[in-house]
Amino acid sequence: MAIRLCRLGLIDYRTVRDLQLRLVGDLLAGQRGDTVLVTEHPAVFTLGRRGRRDHLLVSEVFLAERGIEVIHIERGGDITYHGPGQLVIYPVLDLRRLRRSVTEHVSMLEELMLRLAADCGVTARRDGRGRGIWCGGAKLGSVGIAVRHGVAYHGLALNVDPSLVPFTWINPCGLSGVRMTSLARECGRDIAIAAVTRTLPQHLQDLFGQPVESIDCDRLPWREAD
Amino acid sequence: MKDLSELDFPETVRYTEDHEWAAVDGETVRIGVSDYAQDQLGDIVYVEMPEIGDIFEKGDEFGTLESVKAVSEIYMPVGGEVVAVNEALVDTPELINQDPYGAWIVEIRVTDVGEYDELMSAEDYLEMLRG
Numbered sequence: 001m002a003i004r005l006c007r008l009g010l011i012d013y014r015t016v017r018d019l020q021l022r023l024v025g026d027l028l029a030g031q032r033g034d035t036v037l038v039t040e041h042p043a044v045f046t047l048g049r050r051g052r053r054d055h056l057l058v059s060e061v062f063l064a065e066r067g068i069e070v071i072h073i074e075r076g077g078d079i080t081y082h083g084p085g086q087l088v089i090y091p092v093l094d095l096r097r098l099r100r101s102v103t104e105h106v107s108m109l110e111e112l113m114l115r116l117a118a119d120c121g122v123t124a125r126r127d128g129r130g131r132g133i134w135c136g137g138a139k140l141g142s143v144g145i146a147v148r149h150g151v152a153y154h155g156l157a158l159n160v161d162p163s164l165v166p167f168t169w170i171n172p173c174g175l176s177g178v179r180m181t182s183l184a185r186e187c188g189r190d191i192a193i194a195a196v197t198r199t200l201p202q203h204l205q206d207l208f209g210q211p212v213e214s215i216d217c218d219r220l221p222w223r224e225a226d
Numbered sequence: 227m228k229d230l231s232e233l234d235f236p237e238t239v240r241y242t243e244d245h246e247w248a249a250v251d252g253e254t255v256r257i258g259v260s261d262y263a264q265d266q267l268g269d270i271v272y273v274e275m276p277e278i279g280d281i282f283e284k285g286d287e288f289g290t291l292e293s294v295k296a297v298s299e300i301y302m303p304v305g306g307e308v309v310a311v312n313e314a315l316v317d318t319p320e321l322i323n324q325d326p327y328g329a330w331i332v333e334i335r336v337t338d339v340g341e342y343d344e345l346m347s348a349e350d351y352l353e354m355l356r357g
Contacts, residue, residue, distance in 0.1 A: 049290060049297045050272055074290075076297040101227045102296045103268035131295045147298040149244060 048077040075154035077144035078174030085162035113141040138181035240345035248303040256330040304341040306334035
């Protein structure tokens with residue numbers, strides 16, 4: 001069965017999270033197959049299941065003045081930032097059908113980021129300080145997933161060319177003293193998300209061993225079924 | 227990830243499709259996750275448990291296991307009221323990796339004993355995993 005790939009563009013965090021939950025529900029009900037969402041979010045901070053607000057280094061008033069929300073969600077990991085210029089990929093996949101363990105899936109998300117970075121000429125690597133991918137001493141991409149009845153959702157965030165300033169307002173992933181970087185910074189030039197995702201279908205096909213079919217966004221369950 | 231032949235599936239407990247186990251202990255049932263589940267999850271770093279007195283139906287989510295960057299839901303094999311939670315898991319969640327059948331997560335007073343009898347035997351569970 002093909003994995004369906006859908007490019008959403010820039011959409012707010014809550015809308016895509018609700019969409020993911022419906023995709024998980026449909027998959028568990030046998031009404032839909034695996035779907036990979038590709039998106040970018042307006043500026044937002046998210047806290048993982050047991051993420052702590054003390055890793056947020058600025059006041060909520062400071063964030064409110066900038067129209068930035070802090071949202072508590074069910075994925076693993078601590079606090080992170082999403083914003084324009086960051087590539088976010090949510091593979092909503094039946095790990096049992098794919099015969100992948102949770103740890104293998106997390107490694108696969110890192111591998112996907114390593115390959116996308118390599119396509120831009122950036123050599124990144126895994127690091128003992130935690131999951132995600134790193135360049136020198138700086139973090140380039142993060143992972144965080146949730147699993148419901150064997151279906152994985154949430155996913156990865158790769159810094160293509162976002163503002164790195166909001167990361168200085170937090171201890172990213174709950175690690176103090178972590179510097180963040182981006183593909184644009186490592187390359188010393190502007191990089192568009194569209195350029196980075198050109199090779200995405202092929203990488204997904206190689207890593208998940210399934211054909212990949214691109215679909216239109218209007219085929220997704222944006223609203224609760226009546 | 228280990229081969230099934232390297233994993234342990236004792237016949238003294240019963241299993242669910244979501245990889246929990248349940249074991250009768252006098253008038254209560256203890257619940258945990260199988261050796262297969264802990265192997266799939268990798269190193270467990272946090273266990274989210276319910277409160278004593280919470281009441282669940284069979285199949286309800288009653289907590290989560292967090293392995294590195296992944297939060298997985300866990301479900302009730304049988305319905306009932308929580309009478310104890312394994313406090314040792316608060317500081318040493320890795321007990322689930324080390325001894326999945328010793329590291330029970332919750333103990334419940336069962337509503338309907340019939341639900342326990344419907345759970346899979348070790349043999350049935352292994353057959354499902356081989357599926």
